[in-house]
Amino acid sequence: MPEKTATYRSDEPAKVIRVLSDDGTLDPRHDPKLSDQEVTEIYRWMVTTRQLDERLVALQRQGRIGFHVGSLGEEGAIIGSAFAMRKTDWLFPCYREFGAALMRGLGLQTFIDNMFGNANDTVQGRQMPDHYTCREVGWCSVSSPVGTQITQAVGFSWGAKIDGKDVASLVYFGDGATSSSDFHSGMNFAGVFKVPTVFFCRNNGWAISVPVERQTATRTFAEKAAAYGIPGVRVDGNDVFAVVSVVREAVRRGEQGLGPTLIEAITYRMGGHSTSDDPNRYRATDELKPWAERDPLERLRQYLERRKLWDDRAEQALIADIDQRFRAAVAIGEKTPPPPLESIFEDVYEKPPWHLQEQRAELLRGPRAPSPHS
Amino acid sequence: MSQMNMVQAINEALRSSMRRDKRVVVLGEDVGKVGGVFRVTAGLSEEFGEERVIDTPLSENGIVGCAVGMALYGMVPVVEIQFADFIWPAYDQIVNELAKYRYRSGGEYPAKLVIRTPVGGGIRGGHYHSQHPEAAFIHVSGLKVVCPSNPYDAKGLLLSAIQDPDPVLFFEPKRVYRAAKGEVPEGDYTVPLESARIVRPGRHVTVLAYGAMLYEALDAAEKASEKGVEAEVIDLRTLWPVDIATIVTSVKHTGRLVVVHEAARTCGFGAELVSLVVERCFYHLEAPPVRVTGFDTPFPYTLEMEYMPLSHRILPALLDSARS
Numbered sequence: 130m131p132e133k134t135a136t137y138r139s140d141e142p143a144k145v146i147r148v149l150s151d152d153g154t155l156d157p158r159h160d161p162k163l164s165d166q167e168v169t170e171i172y173r174w175m176v177t178t179r180q181l182d183e184r185l186v187a188l189q190r191q192g193r194i195g196f197h198v199g200s201l202g203e204e205g206a207i208i209g210s211a212f213a214m215r216k217t218d219w220l221f222p223c224y225r226e227f228g229a230a231l232m233r234g235l236g237l238q239t240f241i242d243n244m245f246g247n248a249n250d251t252v253q254g255r256q257m258p259d260h261y262t263c264r265e266v267g268w269c270s271v272s273s274p275v276g277t278q279i280t281q282a283v284g285f286s287w288g289a290k291i292d293g294k295d296v297a298s299l300v301y302f303g304d305g306a307t308s309s310s311d312f313h314s315g316m317n318f319a320g321v322f323k324v325p326t327v328f329f330c331r332n333n334g335w336a337i338s339v340p341v342e343r344q345t346a347t348r349t350f351a352e353k354a355a356a357y358g359i360p361g362v363r364v365d366g367n368d369v370f371a372v373v374s375v376v377r378e379a380v381r382r383g384e385q386g387l388g389p390t391l392i393e394a395i396t397y398r399m400g401g402h403s404t405s406d407d408p409n410r411y412r413a414t415d416e417l418k419p420w421a422e423r424d425p426l427e428r429l430r431q432y433l434e435r436r437k438l439w440d441d442r443a444e445q446a447l448i449a450d451i452d453q454r455f456r457a458a459v460a461i462g463e464k465t466p467p468p469p470l471e472s473i474f475e476d477v478y479e480k481p482p483w484h485l486q487e488q489r490a491e492l493l494r495g496p497r498a499p500s501p502h503s
Numbered sequence: 504m505s506q507m508n509m510v511q512a513i514n515e516a517l518r519s520s521m522r523r524d525k526r527v528v529v530l531g532e533d534v535g536k537v538g539g540v541f542r543v544t545a546g547l548s549e550e551f552g553e554e555r556v557i558d559t560p561l562s563e564n565g566i567v568g569c570a571v572g573m574a575l576y577g578m579v580p581v582v583e584i585q586f587a588d589f590i591w592p593a594y595d596q597i598v599n600e601l602a603k604y605r606y607r608s609g610g611e612y613p614a615k616l617v618i619r620t621p622v623g624g625g626i627r628g629g630h631y632h633s634q635h636p637e638a639a640f641i642h643v644s645g646l647k648v649v650c651p652s653n654p655y656d657a658k659g660l661l662l663s664a665i666q667d668p669d670p671v672l673f674f675e676p677k678r679v680y681r682a683a684k685g686e687v688p689e690g691d692y693t694v695p696l697e698s699a700r701i702v703r704p705g706r707h708v709t710v711l712a713y714g715a716m717l718y719e720a721l722d723a724a725e726k727a728s729e730k731g732v733e734a735e736v737i738d739l740r741t742l743w744p745v746d747i748a749t750i751v752t753s754v755k756h757t758g759r760l761v762v763v764h765e766a767a768r769t770c771g772f773g774a775e776l777v778s779l780v781v782e783r784c785f786y787h788l789e790a791p792p793v794r795v796t797g798f799d800t801p802f803p804y805t806l807e808m809e810y811m812p813l814s815h816r817i818l819p820a821l822l823d824s825a826r827s
Contacts, residue, residue: 219576252609262608269575270608277600280565284572284580291528291554291578298572310592314565321560476606477645479613479668482697482744 142349145363145395148370149428153435161213161374165438171212171369172429172439173447175204178228179426180451182400185244185258189404193463194244196258200225202367202399203333205425207301208232209372210329210394214299214380219267221282221300223275224259225331234266241458247465253472275336276302276309279328283315286383287324297383299327299376304344305336307353316391320357325383327376328354328391331366333398338411354391366394367425396425507687510680512654513543513619516661517581519691521551524579527665530557530566531583540585541621541680567593567618571601574614581665584620587674588634601670602645617664621677622650623715623765624797624811629804635714635765635797638772640672641743647696648742650674652717654685656740659694667696674742676714683718699746701753705733707825708759711750711776713739716763716812723817732825734761742772750776751783758789759824763812768796790827793820 148156163171182199189197200207203225211220211229222230227240239251243261246254252262252270262270269285272278282300289296306312307330319326330350334341347353354361360382364375372394379390397420401408433439474481474489481489507515521527529544529551535558538545548556559566563584570580584590590597597618604614624633641648647669651657657675664671676683702717703724712720717738724734735753739745754760760780762773773794780792795812803810 250609251611252607255609256607260607262611264608264611270604270612272600272607274595274599277568277596280568280596281572281575281600284569284574285576286572287569288528288573288576288578291573292526292576296576310562310564311568311596314560314562314568317560317562318565318569322557476610478647479605483747484744 143351143361143363145365146371146375147365147368148374149368149432153432155370159371159374161370161377163370163373165436168429169433169438171208172426172433174208174228174232175369175426175429176444176447177231177451178204178208180448181228181455184455186404188244188459194258196404197244198224198259198403199400200228202420202424203331203396204228205369205429206331206366206372206394206396209369210299210376213373213376214297216267217295218297218299218380219269219282219285221269221278221285221298222271223278223301223303223306223331224271224273225303226301227259227261230261230263230266230268233263233268235261235263235268237454238458238461239263241462242465245462245465246467247462248468249465250468253468253475275306276311278302279306279309279311279315280318283319283324283326286326287318287322290324295384297325297327297380299329301329301331303336304330304332304334304341304350305339307350308344316354316357316359316389319389320359323386323388325380326389327379327383328389329376330391330393331396332393333396335398335402335408335412337402337406349393351391351393359389359391361391361393363393363395366396367423367428369425369429504686504688506684507654508681508684509651509654509657509675510541510543512658512687513661513675514545514547515687516658516665517544517547518550520581520662520665521547521555523691526577526579527581528555528557528573528578529581529583530559530570532559532561532566532585534558534583539583541677543619543675544583563589563591563593564596567596567601570616571596571604571614574616575604575612579665580616582616582618584618586628586632587620587622587636588631590620590636594639597640597646598643602643606645613668615668615670617661617671617673619661619673619675621680622674623676623678624802624807625678625715627804627807630802633802633807635674637674637742638766638770641772641775645670647671647744648674649696649740650676650714650742651740652676652679652714652738653683654687656694658687659692660696660740662691663693663696666693671696674714678715679718694740696741697744697746699740699749700738701735701749702738703734703736705735705757707733707757708735708761708821709750709753709757710734710736710761710763710817710821711739712736712763713742714765716765719812719814720763720817722814723821726814726818727821727825730822732821734821745776745779747779747783750780754780754784755787758787760788760792761795761817761820761824762792763795763817765797765811767799768794769799771796790824793824795820
């Protein structure tokens with residue numbers, strides 16, 4: 130019988146890896162065997178992230194900072210994945226992962242100074258809030274376009290590989306960025322050259338107002354990996370045990386020279402895209418209910434409480450500590466003056482060429498702008 | 504010293520940079536085994552291996568995006584984009600990422616790399632193998648843009664570009680890749696960026712040119728000389744930051760300016776050069792500045808010699824300017 134026209138038939142979508150079951154037990158097949166201390170530390174960073182998110186949104190609503198892009202509901206995916214990376218590895222953020230940067234060692238004051246874009250901001254107020262940088266903890270500078278960091282993350286650990294060093298990179302991006310050319314190029318290059326990059330897709334259901342069905346016709350994001358000859362894994366992004374487990378496995382594969390892994394972390398963006406967004410305009414509130422029931426913080430807290438590792442007192446003490454440190458950082462950040470005028474012209478090149486020197490002189494001798502955004 | 508063409512001179516600069524500095528890697532389409540479609544990277548793969556001379560998948564956006572990442576790590580990538588006409592998929596990475604990394608990270612992440620790419624027409628390449636897109640990169644804050652015209656400068660400028668702390672677009676005029684020959688020293692030397700060269704002194708009119716059009720400007724200058732007009736021809740070599748001092752000194756001396764470039768006229772680099780000169784030399788000017796350029800059309804195939812600002816179009820501009 131003559132062969133019919135070849136028709137692509139994919140297998141069933143990969144199962145979603147979960148470790149933490151509803152009854153609080155851990156599935157031994159993927160249990161990352163975190164110590165009690167490690168689990169508690171992860172939880173503390175998740176709470177810290179959420180607490181800071183709430184306070185930063187409030188600051189924006191009060192008109193004290195210009196913008197915030199939060200991670201409400203995605204703390205498990207963000208903190209768990211960063212926790213699984215080694216100190217020597219490098220992380221390439223999207224823009225929603227400040228909690229992970231703080232966990233890696235970004236100072237709270239440094240972060241808050243960035244939110245105010247003041248003179249102490251390491252990027253000198255040149256970018257919007259949440260666009261900080263922290264080279265000393267292996268954290269790349271944040272940019273706003275959704276996919277450009279993907280190829281760069283690949284190039285980074287590819288460079289390390291040529292240099293004979295074992296440095297993995299983990300790159301964060303949302304479901305929307307899987308439509309970008311950088312996603313395709315990054316996955317393709319990493320596959321061909323067996324680069325140890327962990328592609329960490331936070332599938333949070335929404336790209337601003339565009340749902341995942343408008344992003345792709347595939348049933349999952351993980352299956353896109355097949356097109357590049359690399360493994361694709363689906364994981365419950367609200368289950369930190371599962372997230373740590375799959376990311377560690379991806380790092381191990383890289384170490385062994387097996388190349389990259391695509392991880393689709395299934396989670397949900399409980400808030401708006403940013404403080405500039407109103408999700409009520411495009412999604413029904415009842416969509417949030419099932420996700421609220423799977424809140425990553427709640428799930429982990431129940432686990433910790435069952436094991437007597439956490440209680441209300443610990444929670445209140447942590448929140449009080451965060452609140453105090455946040456207030457102190459904001460007090461300093463808010464009263465710190467803006468960056469000096471000259472800073473506009475620095476770091477365009479290593480040394481300002483003649484035209485920037487001329488323009489700097491022009492700005493300095495010219496009239497000052499009215500007080501910003503008053 | 505030995506006689507070389509531009510292809511050989513650029514190859515020498517790459518080879519010696521790779522010998523001196525292990526961080527230098529070359530990547531692009533067909534740069535490995537075949538040594539590039541113009542053979543500029545010939546022999547590098549044999550000497551330095553596939554890990555440092557990398558044949559990449561066909562994605563300019565992927566090549567530059569990965570090269571930016573390598574640069575963030577600390578490598579010094581020298582990217583080849585096969586033809587400048589193919590650079591546009593990488594424009595986002597070049598403009599928003601490469602050119603801005605140092606600035607947006609407060610100096611934490613200087614992304615230093617060199618992008619080499621052949622430019623220009625006159626090779627029967629049509630729209631997709633003839634563009635000369637310097638203006639689109641000069642306009643972008645954070646990039647340096649270079650366009651040599653001869654083998655000596657090509658080697659010296661590329662050696663400078665690879666050692667420079669900032670990202671450099673290195674445009675190679677492919678029409679004279681092999682036609683332009685000259686003495687090139689063995690070993691390393693540099694031609695500093697941001698320095699123009701007066702190729703032909705003259706007192707009646709200043710001509711600014713670069714790349715392959717330098718030879719057209721020189722030819723027109725010789726013919727003008729026969730008619731008593733002495734043109735001062737300046738090879739800009741580095742387009743941005745341009746050597747403004749040399750230009751201003753010359754125009755203040757001659758009082759006249761003709762700018763030549765292959766790219767389309769409107770918002771071309773000539774517009775900027777004329778503005779810079781008018782702002783600085785207005786009271787020295789004896790005649791309106793003139794642009795002799797490509798037209799504001801796509802680059803045509805059959806009639807490419809009519810499109811390009813060759814000697815026959817430059818000569819009347821020189822004579823008119825000198826006589827007005």
